[in-house]
Amino acid sequence: MLLLSVGLILFLGVHCLRLVPGLRDTLQVRLGAAPYKLGYTAISLIGFGLIIYGKVIAHPTPSIWTTPDWGHQAALFAVPVGIILLTSAYAPGHIRRWVRHPMLAGVVVWSGAHLLANAEASAVLLFGSFFVWSLVTFIAACLRETPPPVVKGWGGDLTAIVLGLIAALIILNLHGYLFGISVVG
Numbered sequence: 001m002l003l004l005s006v007g008l009i010l011f012l013g014v015h016c017l018r019l020v021p022g023l024r025d026t027l028q029v030r031l032g033a034a035p036y037k038l039g040y041t042a043i044s045l046i047g048f049g050l051i052i053y054g055k056v057i058a059h060p061t062p063s064i065w066t067t068p069d070w071g072h073q074a075a076l077f078a079v080p081v082g083i084i085l086l087t088s089a090y091a092p093g094h095i096r097r098w099v100r101h102p103m104l105a106g107v108v109v110w111s112g113a114h115l116l117a118n119a120e121a122s123a124v125l126l127f128g129s130f131f132v133w134s135l136v137t138f139i140a141a142c143l144r145e146t147p148p149p150v151v152k153g154w155g156g157d158l159t160a161i162v163l164g165l166i167a168a169l170i171i172l173n174l175h176g177y178l179f180g181i182s183v184v185g
Contacts (some may be wrong), residue, residue, distance in 0.1 A: 001058045001122055003022030008126070012133045014043045019140055022097065047159060058122035071116035076172075076183070082110035091163075093156030097148050101141045107134035118181075142173025146174070 017040075019022045028036045068074075085106030088095040099105045111131035114123065176182030 001054065001060065001125060003050050004054030004058050004122060004125060007047045007052075007054050008129045009047070011047030011051055012041050012042055012129060014047065015133065016137070019137065034064070035149050055122055055126055056180065061121035061123075063119040064121055064124050065119045067117060067119045068176045071084055073181075075113040075117035078109050078113035078116075079171075080165060080168035082106040082108075082113065082166045084161055086107060086158035087164040087167065088157065088180075091156035091160040092148070092151050093154065093160060094151065097151065100145070100147050101138055104138035104141060108138060 016078075017027070031039065083101040083106065085095070085099060087106075088099070089103035089106070096102050107130055111127040111134060114127040115131060118127070119123075171178070172183055175184075
């Protein structure tokens with residue numbers, strides 16, 4: 001689980017820069033905007049790759065607790081909601097306005113649902129890390145920023161819901177191939 005842990009530290013660590021007031025701006029001034037963005041992207045991609053590879057080679061690990069009987073069913077409902085929230089971050093609409101930070105809220109829902117359905121040590125490390133990071137970052141972002149402007153119409157929301165559901169169905173059907181754990185069938 002060492003590679004998984006290093007990947008999480010790199011990926012989530014660089015994504016925590018906004019939590020320290022002024023740190024991101026200071027780094028951008030010292031390094032320059034382009035080198036900062038390149039470094040941020042490189043560290044994120046390396047971390048993401050290590051997370052995936054680390055999780056693959058860590059599986060299976062012992063379970064830490066017994067998941068509730070309803071955990072898998074709850075995840076089947078909650079994960080599509082999380083994906084819709086993630087999608088709505090890119091579609092101006094009422095969801096984005098009401099939730100304020102739908103990408104972070106989507107990660108909270110997605111990772112929390114996976115914790116309900118999987119108590120394997122490597123999964124708890126992976127999804128627990130994302131859950132804590134996204135919850136802390138969501139709260140900090142809500143305290144720091146004002147909500148987006150009011151939008152008219154429901155086109156962005158409808159787009160987010162349809163694309164989110166399509167993505168959820170694709171992931172549901174390919175989960176076994178992509179992650180080695182079949183959700184259905």
